[in-house]
Amino acid sequence: MKTNFDFLMPSVNFFGPGVIEKIGDRTKMLNITKPLIVTDTFLEGVPDGPVAQTLASLDQAGVQYSIFNGVEPNPKVRNIQAGKAQYLADGCDGLITVGGGSAHDCGKGIGILLTNGDDITKLAGIETLENALPPLLAVNTTAGTGSELTRHCVITNEETHLKFVVVSWRNIPLVSFNDPMLMLDVPAKLTAATGMDAFVQAIEPYVSTNRNAITDGQCLQAIKLIEESLREAVANGHNIEARTKMCEAEMLAGMAFNNADLGYVHAMAHQLGGQYDAPHGVCCALLLPIVEEFNIVACPDRFAELARAMGENTDALSTRDAAELAIKGMRQMAADVGIPTSIKAIGAKPADFEMMAENALKDGNAFSNPRKATKAEIVALFQKAYDAE
Structure with missing residues (x-):
């Protein structure tokens, strides 16, 4: 555990019903006169939805804007290039992302291109950005990725089918908005996928080699909130209490992994998502119990604590037996919200495992995993996730 550390998050975070x-x-306080609204066609078309409410607030404040609706799931290099072109053509001077992780990552990517060069693929890695992004505000609409809070920008290179991450404090939005009322109509499958992403992002930092006392508390509280609310949010999307708790949980998990980092679950999930254009949260959920079972030997006491946070009864158990209950809890959560058991469900092919394992070990999330693996061991983990029943 680190005793000397920095702690990064947006300067201002608005939370609660109606904060949109x-x-x-x-926006006016930041002296932005014409932001580019970065979103997708679906959200733009929802009557009185997140985009409409954002625009209504901007209209009331007398702020002009341009709307870029070219965000795709697992945003591609072509998306951020198109967004940059529209930003310049329309004379914008700031960015507002409206959506989930894809919108926020796309907006960050546009900002990176505007101030740090035309080839974002050359900027993959940690703290590679020399220049500040344009002012960035993030309106979050899913309780999942935490991207509205973080320094991570995840983009897919559509030519190579590889996801890459640009990690920099310069990517952190200046202001985030988490209004659970914007999440009431999120479909059950998307609620499950994004909620499982938040679950993973509460677990990986807790066992990360870069963890600290502050992120530990955030992780444990996030897990408790997710245990109390994710199943309910999936079963009834208009359960405001469940939506609010999930919103709180994803913020805590986002702050935690923004500072303590992640591990092999995300490093490997990026390969699945890039190769098969699969939902990120589903990829993470499919890999979670497989990878963490591999990790137990590195810190069984941490996994025993995770089991207790998940509500498992560890009385009279050894540390190792208690740790195993954490894996049981992970599998149960995934099953309860309808996540499949095998990566076959997203089209994974064993022929790709060698290549994906090699790239996973280069991913920026791999270096903070508690147990170090060889390429052959990562291949074996992909295979185990493939063979899972």
């Missing part, structure tokens, strides 16, 4: 109304005034 504040975005117009906050």
